[in-house]
Amino acid sequence: MKLHKVLTSSAFLTGLVFTGAYAQELTGFEIMDQVEANQRASSDSAFNKMQLSTCRFGIKDSRITCAERPRIKSLESVGKNYGPEGKDTKSVTIVLEPAAERGVGMLSYAYDDTARDNETWLYLSALGRVKRIASGNSDDDSEPASVFGSEFTTEDTDTGKLEEYEITLLEETAEAGRDVWKIEFIPNEERARKSRYSKTINYVDKERYVVLRAEMYDQYDNEIKRLLASRVELVNDIWMARSLTMMNLVSNRLSNMAFLEIHTGVEVEDEFLTTRTLTDVAFREAELENLRVQID
Numbered sequence: 001m002k003l004h005k006v007l008t009s010s011a012f013l014t015g016l017v018f019t020g021a022y023a024q025e026l027t028g029f030e031i032m033d034q035v036e037a038n039q040r041a042s043s044d045s046a047f048n049k050m051q052l053s054t055c056r057f058g059i060k061d062s063r064i065t066c067a068e069r070p071r072i073k074s075l076e077s078v079g080k081n082y083g084p085e086g087k088d089t090k091s092v093t094i095v096l097e098p099a100a101e102r103g104v105g106m107l108s109y110a111y112d113d114t115a116r117d118n119e120t121w122l123y124l125s126a127l128g129r130v131k132r133i134a135s136g137n138s139d140d141d142s143e144p145a146s147v148f149g150s151e152f153t154t155e156d157t158d159t160g161k162l163e164e165y166e167i168t169l170l171e172e173t174a175e176a177g178r179d180v181w182k183i184e185f186i187p188n189e190e191r192a193r194k195s196r197y198s199k200t201i202n203y204v205d206k207e208r209y210v211v212l213r214a215e216m217y218d219q220y221d222n223e224i225k226r227l228l229a230s231r232v233e234l235v236n237d238i239w240m241a242r243s244l245t246m247m248n249l250v251s252n253r254l255s256n257m258a259f260l261e262i263h264t265g266v267e268v269e270d271e272f273l274t275t276r277t278l279t280d281v282a283f284r285e286a287e288l289e290n291l292r293v294q295i296d
Helices: 010-014 028-043 281-295
Strands: 048-061 063-066 070-084 088-095 106-111 119-124 129-133 165-176 178-187 200-204 211-217 225-236 236-249 253-264
Touching: 028 070, 028 088, 028 165, 028 178, 028 200, 028 236, 048 281, 063 119, 070 281, 178 211, 253 281
Parallel strands: none
Antiparallel strands: 048 063, 048 070, 048 253, 070 088, 088 106, 106 119, 119 129, 165 178, 178 200, 200 211, 211 225, 225 236, 236 253
C-alpha cells in the first residue's frame, strides 16, 4: 500500500543522491520527485505485513494517547511497479484479522501521467461484490474513501502526478530533531476539484528524503489532518518510515499504520494485481501462500 505524497521505483537506484551545497539549490519539485522515487522503490515487487490501529485520541501528560481501546486490523499488502520508467504502481491489500473482516480487500492502480485517473476497487465480503471508487472527476465525486475504516483515505495514499500541484520550498527548519525542508503543495484548478485539501505542508528529512510530518488544510486554511512518521529505518538501501500516524483534527480520531515486515524483490504475478484477487478466495490464498514461501 502506498501512502499520499506523504505516504511510493527502481528509478531511485539510478537517481542522483543530492548532498552538500548542491542540495541547497534543489527546488521543491525536485525534492518531492526524489521522495516519490524512494516510495516507489520501496513498493516494487514488495510483500508487506502491517497492523492498522484506529481510536479516538486525547492529550495526556503532553502526549497523544488513545482515549479508548483501539480497533486493530492485520493486513498483507503486495505491490509492483509498471510502465517504461516504473512510475506506475499496482497494489492490493487484504485484511487478515479480525476474522469478521477477513478477505476485505482494496486494489489500487496509481498512474504518474496526469491524463490518467488513478483507480481503486474495494471488496466487502459482507456484500460479496467489488465496488469501484470514483476517482473524483467532478465535485460530486470529490470525497475520498476511507482505507479500511481508518483516518487514511484513498487521497492520502496517492502518489505521482506532481505536475498537478504548485510546489514551493518555503524554508529549511527542524522537525523531530532532524534538518528538514518545509514544502508547500497547492493543487491546481483541476486537482482542486478532486481534493478535500486546499494545501498540504510537508516536512522532508534533508538527508533521508522521508516526509516526517505533513499538515493538510481545508479551504478556510484550517489544519484538518496531520500525518506523523516515525521509526525511520534503512530497508534494502532505502530510507522509509515503519510507522505512520494520521490524525483527524476535526473528529479527534487517529490511525496508525505499522509496517511489521517489509520484503522486496519477491516474484509477483501480474494476474494477482487484478480484481480476481478480491473475489476469488482460492486463487488469492494460493498466490499469497506462494509469496509467503518466498520470504520464509
